[in-house]
Amino acid sequence: MVLLRSELGQRAEQYARANGLRYSLSYGQSPTVCFERYDDDSRHGNFLPSTYKAILKNPNWRHRLQKVHPQGRKSLPRNEHGTWRELDACTSSDALLMNVFCYPTTFRDGGVYSLLNVKSGAIPEFGFRARVRLANLKFDRTEVDMRLGDLLVEAKLTESDFQRAPKTVVNAYRDFSEVFSEQDLPQTSDQYLSYQLIRNVLAAYASDSALCVLTDERKPELIEAWYAVMRCVRPVDLRTRCKVLTWQEVAKVLPRKLQQFLNLKYGID
Numbered sequence: 001m002v003l004l005r006s007e008l009g010q011r012a013e014q015y016a017r018a019n020g021l022r023y024s025l026s027y028g029q030s031p032t033v034c035f036e037r038y039d040d041d042s043r044h045g046n047f048l049p050s051t052y053k054a055i056l057k058n059p060n061w062r063h064r065l066q067k068v069h070p071q072g073r074k075s076l077p078r079n080e081h082g083t084w085r086e087l088d089a090c091t092s093s094d095a096l097l098m099n100v101f102c103y104p105t106t107f108r109d110g111g112v113y114s115l116l117n118v119k120s121g122a123i124p125e126f127g128f129r130a131r132v133r134l135a136n137l138k139f140d141r142t143e144v145d146m147r148l149g150d151l152l153v154e155a156k157l158t159e160s161d162f163q164r165a166p167k168t169v170v171n172a173y174r175d176f177s178e179v180f181s182e183q184d185l186p187q188t189s190d191q192y193l194s195y196q197l198i199r200n201v202l203a204a205y206a207s208d209s210a211l212c213v214l215t216d217e218r219k220p221e222l223i224e225a226w227y228a229v230m231r232c233v234r235p236v237d238l239r240t241r242c243k244v245l246t247w248q249e250v251a252k253v254l255p256r257k258l259q260q261f262l263n264l265k266y267g268i269d
Contacts, residue, residue: 004218005091005158006030007267012090015265021045026075033090034069034076046088046095048261051103061102064094064126093157096266097146097214098126100250103258111253115245116212122149130203133174140173142199150208154200156215156222157247164188165195179205184232186225197229201242210241216268217246 012033025031035045069084128147186193204211
């Protein structure tokens with residue numbers, strides 16, 4: 001994780017300097033580049049100009065930009081806007097997701113729809129709130145990074161894992177035992193590992209959707225963690241709707257200009 005974060009930081013700083021973009025560095029030995037917003041909202045260094053314009057025109061997409069950076073106050077110098085946003089960071093998987101799926105011509109030739117096995121014309125929805133039934137008949141409004149048609153997408157970049165949660169929390173989901181072979185899931189004595197994946201599989205089950213984990217080929221441990229969870233999915237039809245793709249695989253079907261941007265800024269080719 002440290003090596004990839006360091007590489008992304010170096011690439012982002014070179015990109016910012018080459019394009020005259022305002023940015024700040026986080027504190028610490030391996031600083032993260034955070035791009036500063038412009039007062040007139042004309043540009044944002046973490047996105048191609050045409051992508052940023054498209055984001056601003058879509059209310060759902062624009063709202064996603066407002067996610068507050070969880071360590072902004074402690075790990076970054078103050079900026080004139082007062083609050084750092086999560087998608088300002090060069091390591092943000094959400095920013096990468098929007099860089100790919102908000103680019104104006106990403107879907108033009110149909111290659112992305114085909115790769116993801118999604119019907120043509122579907123529009124990305126970010127921060128989708130899925131309803132997962134709890135045993136007490138209430139709902140957990142699980143946030144999924146993106147919904148595209150009937151596909152739910154969990155996006156990762158430099159994250160080290162998919163989080164973990166106490167077994168009491170996971171056992172509170174109504175369909176948990178029906179969907180998973182509990183004894184085979186990665187776990188400790190009192191916690192289940194890869195909690196985000198477990199929730200997302202349950203969300204896909206509840207909404208009769210497919211689920212794709214998007215990660216970087218430089219993070220093979222995340223791919224292995226996803227396979228460890230997929231193997232434990234009981235319903236065969238649901239298991240076959242679960243898949244993994246790398247950013248590198250997706251990049252191959254993207255428009256040329258976007259490919260160049262991803263290669264230059266993220267080292268994705």
